[in-house]
Amino acid sequence: MLKKSPGNSKIHRLRIIALQESDFSQGNRLTLGRPLMHNLEDAELLPSMQHGSRPSRLCISVVLNKVISMEIHRYLKKPRAYLENDATGCYDRIVNPLILLCLRKLGASQFFNAALAQTWEGTTHKIKTLYGISTEQYTNAMDCLLYGPGQGSTIGPLLWLLCFLLIHNSLSSEIPRILISSATSGTNRRSLCR
Numbered sequence: 001m002l003k004k005s006p007g008n009s010k011i012h013r014l015r016i017i018a019l020q021e022s023d024f025s026q027g028n029r030l031t032l033g034r035p036l037m038h039n040l041e042d043a044e045l046l047p048s049m050q051h052g053s054r055p056s057r058l059c060i061s062v063v064l065n066k067v068i069s070m071e072i073h074r075y076l077k078k079p080r081a082y083l084e085n086d087a088t089g090c091y092d093r094i095v096n097p098l099i100l101l102c103l104r105k106l107g108a109s110q111f112f113n114a115a116l117a118q119t120w121e122g123t124t125h126k127i128k129t130l131y132g133i134s135t136e137q138y139t140n141a142m143d144c145l146l147y148g149p150g151q152g153s154t155i156g157p158l159l160w161l162l163c164f165l166l167i168h169n170s171l172s173s174e175i176p177r178i179l180i181s182s183a184t185s186g187t188n189r190r191s192l193c194r
Helices: 022-042 059-076 096-105 110-122 156-170
Strands: 178-181 188-191
Touching: 022 110, 022 156, 096 110, 096 156
Parallel strands: none
Antiparallel strands: 178 188
């Protein structure tokens, strides 16, 4: 467990990092993560607004674009509304069966999917802290399902990107998502998600 904020040991400010066997982690990255990511890029299946977890895209570019956009609107004295989403704890909210279907659709082998599903289903979790490894453990069970590959997984970013892709593709570009009314001019502005 790592502290998100130095000096703050409150339980909701600790992040559990999944330490996985090195060969398993590297195998996932080399056999699934990298090839699938390159295939998604080559097929242009990823939305242009997505910068995280993509090769040749810097996360800082998003910040720079935002600052420049704000400066342009400040200079032109035009009102502007921004909406930002941070998928907090997203790796722990990936629905494993749904992601396995996505992987099959994108060409992952049935053998790989079965191996990944069995690994997620049969993994036993313990907590390692400064005081040692816990004697208590937990695992995936029908009455308490565990989701996602865990923080620290080499394919976690790719799996979340697939979830984001599902969310993005399910939104129609024809339907306005936000209607903003100007308080001074009485005009309305429709804003789309894309």
